[in-house]
Amino acid sequence: MVETLIELSPFSLVRSPTTSELETEGPVHYVVVPGRQDDGLWGPLGAVWLSEDGQRGGFLVHPWALWEGSEFVRGYRSALRRGWTPSRIYGYWRREVRPRGSSMREERRSGSLSQLNDLVAAM
Numbered sequence: 001m002v003e004t005l006i007e008l009s010p011f012s013l014v015r016s017p018t019t020s021e022l023e024t025e026g027p028v029h030y031v032v033v034p035g036r037q038d039d040g041l042w043g044p045l046g047a048v049w050l051s052e053d054g055q056r057g058g059f060l061v062h063p064w065a066l067w068e069g070s071e072f073v074r075g076y077r078s079a080l081r082r083g084w085t086p087s088r089i090y091g092y093w094r095r096e097v098r099p100r101g102s103s104m105r106e107e108r109r110s111g112s113l114s115q116l117n118d119l120v121a122a123m
Helices: 019-023 066-081 086-100 113-122
Strands: 028-036 042-051 057-061 108-110
Touching: 028 066, 028 086, 028 113, 042 066, 042 086, 042 113, 057 066, 057 086, 057 113, 066 086, 108 113
Parallel strands: none
Antiparallel strands: 028 042, 028 108, 042 057
């Protein structure tokens, strides 16, 4: 999720990033965040990501977790409004999901945000 959006309602689902937003970001680090998807099954909610320089980040929502993933995006935006940096938010989630040991929870790197978006959609 690219942080240039304006929330219209706290109950609305987030929109998908545009192709332009996805293609302007190069390599990123990411961690997949698991949880209960909208259909009640356990799986990926999306991925929290951080740019190589640590200045930009966000949360890409899995298509089967629109409601739950949108909650993560709202939490991400809230943290930014409270003065957290993208690097600090990413570090928090990296520590939060990593200790449980599943390979889905390991920090990884993607060649671009666009590639990560495709990966999240295919999980």
